[in-house]
Amino acid sequence: MADGRARVACVVVTYDALPWIEQCLASVAGAPTVVVDNGSSDGTRDVVRERFPAVRLVEAENRGLAAGWNRGIAETDAAHVLVLNADAWLVEDALDRLVALADATPRAAVVAPRLLDPDGTLQRSVRGFPTPWRLATEYLYLRKLAPRSRVLNAFYGAGFDHDSTRAVEWVMGACFLVRRSAYDEVGPFDERFFLFSEEVDWMRRATDARWSIVFTPDARCVHVGGAAHGGRMLLENVRGHLLYLTLHGRPGDAERARLVMRAALVARGRLYRGERGAVYRAAARWLGSGDVEALLAG
Numbered sequence: 214m215a216d217g218r219a220r221v222a223c224v225v226v227t228y229d230a231l232p233w234i235e236q237c238l239a240s241v242a243g244a245p246t247v248v249v250d251n252g253s254s255d256g257t258r259d260v261v262r263e264r265f266p267a268v269r270l271v272e273a274e275n276r277g278l279a280a281g282w283n284r285g286i287a288e289t290d291a292a293h294v295l296v297l298n299a300d301a302w303l304v305e306d307a308l309d310r311l312v313a314l315a316d317a318t319p320r321a322a323v324v325a326p327r328l329l330d331p332d333g334t335l336q337r338s339v340r341g342f343p344t345p346w347r348l349a350t351e352y353l354y355l356r357k358l359a360p361r362s363r364v365l366n367a368f369y370g371a372g373f374d375h376d377s378t379r380a381v382e383w384v385m386g387a388c389f390l391v392r393r394s395a396y397d398e399v400g401p402f403d404e405r406f407f408l409f410s411e412e413v414d415w416m417r418r419a420t421d422a423r424w425s426i427v428f429t430p431d432a433r434c435v436h437v438g439g440a441a442h443g444g445r446m447l448l449e450n451v452r453g454h455l456l457y458l459t460l461h462g463r464p465g466d467a468e469r470a471r472l473v474m475r476a477a478l479v480a481r482g483r484l485y486r487g488e489r490g491a492v493y494r495a496a497a498r499w500l501g502s503g504d505v506e507a508l509l510a511g
Contacts, residue, residue, distance in 0.1 A: 224285030386412030410453030
């Protein structure tokens with residue numbers, strides 16, 4: 214750029230990120246990269262220091278993913294920032310492809326790649342903004358009745374083929390390129406979201422401000438998924454849904470979603486045994502312990 218700034222920088226937030234952090238950082242080698250470590254105790258920081266000396270390591274209190282993203286973005290001044298999970302890595306020239314598409318789509322606040330599971334199969338990453346009905350289709354397993362139906366599966370993109378470059382509602386936050394000017398206009402990620410739904414909230418705010426969210430299959434990223442939290446954060450997930458609907462839904466939407474999700478998780482808790490059932494029962498108990506206002510204030 215004429216002012217000497219980098220075209221793109223990368224931000225990775227870590228929390229006990231072994232064993233994926235090396236592959237993650239190697240995939241963005243050559244781009245200015247900031248790692249915000251939220252209190253790892255597994256040697257992640259030592260690996261970053263010893264094997265990636267060019268990476269800027271910021272040690273931070275664990276205030277959640279949104280706070281980590283904001284801190285990392287504040288450490289850069291590039292025109293575009295790639296936000297990348299510690300359990301994800303780019304394939305080949307994905308970063309160049311994302312930047313090129315962003316340059317060709319000036320009103321794109323976010324450009325996101327096709328996500329792949331480690332075995333190379335598609336990881337569905339395109340989503341629809343949450344509503345009480347859309348959450349009902351997910352938590353009550355209704356979407357499984359008609360995976361391509363917009364009525365029963367809009368939350369999961371209604372069978373979006375992931376083979377077309379197009380504007381979408383939102384994408385999973387495992388890997389996305391955010392435009393600096395859009396970030397400056399829309400504002401930082403809302404740090405009331407600790408983990409889950411922070412990207413949904415920001416992309417909703419961006420689309421409300423007439424920016425677009427663009428998915429492309431022409432860039433690829435492998436995402437392990439659940440590596441940092443092992444699938445144990447269901448309660449935080451449902452909390453994110455409630456906070457999102459409080460901020461963006463119609464009056465009463467969050468409370469309706471609370472009742473639906475609680476009923477669904479009670480049923481799941483009876484259906485499943487072992488740790489899985491226990492997770493469902495714990496989330497159901499939390500959802501039943503107060504109304505939305507009380508739950509979000511706690």
